[in-house]
Amino acid sequence: MPLGSIALDPKTPYHVYEFVFNEKVFYVGHAWHHVRSHGRWGHVRNLVEHEKRGTLKPSKEQDLNRKSNRVIAFLIYAGLPEFEVRIPWEGIGKAFAESAEKQQILKRLSEGCLLANIRDNPRPVTIEEILEYQGVTAAKDR
Numbered sequence: 001m002p003l004g005s006i007a008l009d010p011k012t013p014y015h016v017y018e019f020v021f022n023e024k025v026f027y028v029g030h031a032w033h034h035v036r037s038h039g040r041w042g043h044v045r046n047l048v049e050h051e052k053r054g055t056l057k058p059s060k061e062q063d064l065n066r067k068s069n070r071v072i073a074f075l076i077y078a079g080l081p082e083f084e085v086r087i088p089w090e091g092i093g094k095a096f097a098e099s100a101e102k103q104q105i106l107k108r109l110s111e112g113c114l115l116a117n118i119r120d121n122p123r124p125v126t127i128e129e130i131l132e133y134q135g136v137t138a139a140k141d142r
Contacts, residue, residue, distance in 0.1 A: 007032055007094060014097035016089035016104050019068065021075065022134045026083075027068040027116045028105045030097040041082045044072040068116035070127050078136065 006012055017037035019027040031037055047064040050056040051073075056064065064073060075083065089100040102120045109115065114125045114133040131137070 010093045010095075012094070013090065013092055014094060015087050015091075016097060016100045018086045018088060018104070018108070019072075019083045020086055021080075021083040022136070024134050025086075025108050025113045025115070026071055026130050026134060028101055028108060029068075029117075030094075030101040032094070032097075037085050037087075040069075040085075041072065041076075044069050045076050048073050048076050066116075067118065067127060067130075071116050071130050074127070074131060075136070080136065 012032050014030055014032045015034075015037070016028065016030045018025045019029075019040070029037065044064070047056065047060055047069070050060065051064060063069060072083065075081075088104055089097075091097060091100065105115060105117055105120045109121070109123060114130050115121050115123075116125075116127070116130055118124065125133075
C-alpha cells in the first residue's frame with residue numbers, strides 16, 4: 001500500500017507527540033509512523049552536518065529552516081543532549097489525530113509553553129524566545 005494510502009486510511013493508528021527539552025514542551029505534532037517523531041533528532045543532525053560542510057541542498061535548507069527544526073539545530077550546534085519525545089495521545093485515523101494535536105497545542109499554550117508550532121498556534125514566538133524559555137542561550141546568526 002502506498003504511503004499516502006496508509007496515511008489517509010481511517011483505520012491507520014496515529015499518535016500525537018511532543019518534543020521536550022529541560023522539561024519544557026516546545027513542539028507538538030502528529031504522525032502515523034514513529035520515525036517522524038522519534039527520528040527527528042537524527043534527521044536534523046544530518047541536515048546540520050550538510051549545512052556545516054556547505055552541501056545542504058535548497059530543498060533541504062527549507063526543511064532545516066522550519067522553526068521546530070531550527071530549535072533542534074541550535075541544540076545540536078550547542079552540543080546539548082537530545083530532547084525527549086513524549087506521546088500524550090494515541091488513536092485511530094488522521095482526522096482524530098489532527099484534532100487531538102490541536103487540543104494538545106491549546107493545552108500546552110494555556111500552561112505557558114512557548115511552541116514552535118505555526119499551525120493552530122495563536123501565539124507565534126521566535127526561535128530565540130523558545131530557546132530562552134528552555135533555559136538555553138540563543139546565539140545570533142545560527
